[in-house]
Amino acid sequence: MTIAVGDRLPTVxxxxxxxxxxxxxxxEELFADxxxxxxxxxxxxxxxxxxRHLPGYVEKADAILAKGVDRIICLSVNDAFVxxxxxxxxxVGDKIMMIADGSAEFTRAVGxxxxxxxxxMGVRSQRYAxxxxxxxxxxxxxxxxxxxEVSDAATILDQL
Numbered sequence: 001m002t003i004a005v006g007d008r009l010p011t012v013x014x015x016x017x018x019x020x021x022x023x024x025x026x027x028e029e030l031f032a033d034x035x036x037x038x039x040x041x042x043x044x045x046x047x048x049x050x051x052r053h054l055p056g057y058v059e060k061a062d063a064i065l066a067k068g069v070d071r072i073i074c075l076s077v078n079d080a081f082v083x084x085x086x087x088x089x090x091x092v093g094d095k096i097m098m099i100a101d102g103s104a105e106f107t108r109a110v111g112x113x114x115x116x117x118x119x120x121m122g123v124r125s126q127r128y129a130x131x132x133x134x135x136x137x138x139x140x141x142x143x144x145x146x147x148x149e150v151s152d153a154a155t156i157l158d159q160l
Contacts, residue, residue, distance in 0.1 A: 002111035002142070009135050010109040014075070015100045017084025027106065030099070031135040034070040037160075039129040039151055040107070042114060044078045044086035048148055053127070054090050056153035061095035064153065067160040069131075072096045077104045077113075077124050101125065112142065129156050 003009070012027050030036065039057060041049040054074055057064070061072055072095065076083060080100040087098035107113045107125045114126045129151035131139040139159055141150040149155075 003137055003140065005137050005140055007137050009132060009137065010106065012101075012106040012109055014106060015080040015102065016098060017080045017087075017100075022080035022100075025099075028135070030071070030073065030097075031132050033134055034132075035068055035134075036071045036073060036132045037064055037069050037129065037156055038073040038075060038132060039153075039156070040075040040112065040125040041127050041151075042076070042116065042124040044076050044082050045089075048127075049076075050086075050090070052148060053152065054086075054092070054096075057096055058090060058092055060153040060157055064157055064160065065095075067157070069160065073099050075099045075101055075106070075125065077101050077107055127151050131156070131160065 009027050009031055013024050015022050015024050041053050043049060057072060064072060074096050078100055079102045083098040083100045101107050104113055104123045112126045112128055114124045116124050127143040129141045130137050143151050
């Protein structure tokens with residue numbers, strides 16, 4: 001079952017790359033008492049994700065944060081090393097937190113997993129964006145297969 005507006009996010013352990021190396025972080029730590037824009041995508045270093053999705057959020061991060069957002073999170077079913085390297089390559093700096101869902105635990109728990117095994121990519125995340133307030137989903141935009149129309153930074157900025 002896919003998560004819906006009004007639902008509380010599941011408690012799951014995720015990770016990110018810090019200066020000291022990979023660090024675990026729980027969804028409770030990420031979302032409690034915060035307004036967060038989370039966008040998820042099928043994979044780091046993939047074409048649409050690298051050319052349009054992540055760069056759009058980097059470009060619009062200041063405008064999004066100016067709307068009262070405490071944190072912007074990019075999530076993918078990759079490990080913390082890959083997410084850290086991709087963030088460095090895309091010059092995200094401290095504008096966007098690059099979160100790894102290495103085993104797709106969060107992605108499966110919110111019902112937004114995508115089986116790309118036939119393309120030799122395994123289980124990935126669907127492309128989506130959500131606004132979360134204190135751990136509760138207040139907006140959810142899930143892309144249709146092979147589309148990039150509702151999870152982009154400009155759309156989310158307009159919906160804040």
